[in-house]
Amino acid sequence: MNPGQFKTPPTLPSRRRFIFGAGGLVIATAAGGETIASGAKQYAVPDDPRKQPGRPANDDDGYGVRSQFARTHRVGGPSWALTPIQDLYGTITPSALHFGIHHAGIPTIDPEKHRLFIHGMVKRNRELSMEDLLRLPRVTHTYFLECSGNTSSSWKEPRYNDIQMTHGQMSNTEWTGVPLRIVLQEVGLDPRATWVVAEGSDAAMMSRSIPLSKCLDDALLAFGQNGEELRPDQGFPLRLLLPGYEGNTSIKWLRRLEVTDRPHMTRMETRGYTDTLPDGRSRQFSFVMEAKSVITFPSAPMILDGRGFYEIAGLAWSGSGRITKVEVSADAGKHWTNARIEGPVLPKAFVRFRLPWQWDGRAAVLQSRCVDETGQVQPTQKELVESRGAKSFHHYNAIQQWGVNAKGEVSNVQV
Amino acid sequence: MSKCRSVTSLLVAGLFAACLEQSTDAAEHSFTYPTTYDSGRPIAIEREQELRTTIPPDGFGLPEGQGTFTEGRAIYASKCQACHGDALQGTAVGTALVGGRGSLSSDSPKKTIESFWPYATSVFSYIRNTMPTIAPGSLTDEESYALMAFILASANIISTDEVMHKDTLAKVRMPNRDGFVPDDTLDIEVPMAGD
Numbered sequence: 001m002n003p004g005q006f007k008t009p010p011t012l013p014s015r016r017r018f019i020f021g022a023g024g025l026v027i028a029t030a031a032g033g034e035t036i037a038s039g040a041k042q043y044a045v046p047d048d049p050r051k052q053p054g055r056p057a058n059d060d061d062g063y064g065v066r067s068q069f070a071r072t073h074r075v076g077g078p079s080w081a082l083t084p085i086q087d088l089y090g091t092i093t094p095s096a097l098h099f100g101i102h103h104a105g106i107p108t109i110d111p112e113k114h115r116l117f118i119h120g121m122v123k124r125n126r127e128l129s130m131e132d133l134l135r136l137p138r139v140t141h142t143y144f145l146e147c148s149g150n151t152s153s154s155w156k157e158p159r160y161n162d163i164q165m166t167h168g169q170m171s172n173t174e175w176t177g178v179p180l181r182i183v184l185q186e187v188g189l190d191p192r193a194t195w196v197v198a199e200g201s202d203a204a205m206m207s208r209s210i211p212l213s214k215c216l217d218d219a220l221l222a223f224g225q226n227g228e229e230l231r232p233d234q235g236f237p238l239r240l241l242l243p244g245y246e247g248n249t250s251i252k253w254l255r256r257l258e259v260t261d262r263p264h265m266t267r268m269e270t271r272g273y274t275d276t277l278p279d280g281r282s283r284q285f286s287f288v289m290e291a292k293s294v295i296t297f298p299s300a301p302m303i304l305d306g307r308g309f310y311e312i313a314g315l316a317w318s319g320s321g322r323i324t325k326v327e328v329s330a331d332a333g334k335h336w337t338n339a340r341i342e343g344p345v346l347p348k349a350f351v352r353f354r355l356p357w358q359w360d361g362r363a364a365v366l367q368s369r370c371v372d373e374t375g376q377v378q379p380t381q382k383e384l385v386e387s388r389g390a391k392s393f394h395h396y397n398a399i400q401q402w403g404v405n406a407k408g409e410v411s412n413v414q415v
Numbered sequence: 416m417s418k419c420r421s422v423t424s425l426l427v428a429g430l431f432a433a434c435l436e437q438s439t440d441a442a443e444h445s446f447t448y449p450t451t452y453d454s455g456r457p458i459a460i461e462r463e464q465e466l467r468t469t470i471p472p473d474g475f476g477l478p479e480g481q482g483t484f485t486e487g488r489a490i491y492a493s494k495c496q497a498c499h500g501d502a503l504q505g506t507a508v509g510t511a512l513v514g515g516r517g518s519l520s521s522d523s524p525k526k527t528i529e530s531f532w533p534y535a536t537s538v539f540s541y542i543r544n545t546m547p548t549i550a551p552g553s554l555t556d557e558e559s560y561a562l563m564a565f566i567l568a569s570a571n572i573i574s575t576d577e578v579m580h581k582d583t584l585a586k587v588r589m590p591n592r593d594g595f596v597p598d599d600t601l602d603i604e605v606p607m608a609g610d
Contacts, residue, residue: 104551124457125458126454126455128455133454135454137448186452186453194604199468205468258466258467262473262606265472270533270595280519281596282595282596284598286598287600
């Protein structure tokens, strides 16, 4: 997302109490006892569900709704929505909870009228309908998407005492689509071509220049999200999906691909998603998301319900490949213990890690750090600021620290 | 019940036989991906120009037309000023377009068209494609050139009598033209205009 969009701290979600970990029962209480049950239908609750026939299976008009007791929800504003990663159990982000950063709102697009134009340095310009694309060979893969602005509030100090605010600009999805390679081979690439400009069909005409090598590697023209059509906020009917790259390059509502021999220096790759260095110059085309992990349980602003056993849980991911190791420390980094990584460990996708922890009731600082198969080690905040300065906004991948005090209150700290 | 069963087993046996037959036939089917799919339709040549909406630094694809400072000032007043301010200084809803030169190496860099954007072509594309935000894409090519003339002169990058059109716009040298470095992990060259 763009610098400055977090100027006003948005309304925080209700303070979560008694949350029994990712993978367990989640009970959230909104301020003033008000309940939040978006996306659900309200039914009368019988005293004993065994004593009353249940409702018919087709009561949902053919599209399921979640339980009226479920409370997991995104938070956001007009141009952004953050994933409640603290409340998610596994590695897949439900489509209804995927994060979104939009530069001019969410367009409504009729798939029958939608076209993908491929032009520029190609032998055969092509205009493809969705019907054309759906005839082509497809693949299904799980990949994370992370906004390069995720955790941007932590460069100088722990600004938000809420994991959804610090780390909510990331999701992990099973995507289905046509390998972009197939379509580019179809149009006949000029041998001098090196870049592809991708443009969306939203009012921002969101556009980025992408190295052709990436387009011929693992890039997807995606139309499937977790087994069904893309959600409108994820680019329905068609989006680019660039595994491991910063989220904004996976252009939503994809309308145009222009093959070229140089980047077009669009707003989003000059004014937008660049990283200003201490000397005033700005790093550009920093595509790959770095190795990163975060403990999602416990995390701020949870409150631990007394001393005893807790299963620490979190997520780790890298835009360069597979995660090979996650370590956890409970003493501000003095000692580290290997966490258990749950398989399958897929490249450029979330892994879930877990580690049993006996909390003795004293203050603790919890943190996780990961290593990926290229040897990238997640840095500390100090190391990252030393190498990049504190003027950057994007690509903050430092170790997250959660402080736990004697009352069990978890808070965002940098010690 | 037994009759039912025998009917069922007959049916199953029949289906099985049919499957066997099909799998024998399968040798005559091709289960390979083709080398070409002949997907989609050619784009009409006259649509090419309309598709060039992201103008690269060398100006390739810039449209015909032109605009002046005076024309731009009038358009700015009616379509831009409400968000970007009467002196292009920005408001709560629109970014500052001028100022900030020399601030990028300070602790609070002020990023404007004047101080930060490295290419006039990027500004032109962005304005023409998306502005004003209440009527995105409604500016004509002429209006977009005129706004460029007005904004660039207001930012003291060109003089107020310079006319902006496809030959002059790409030649404008922005103050922060050399202020960007490609990420060091990028394994591809980033050609810049004029290099």
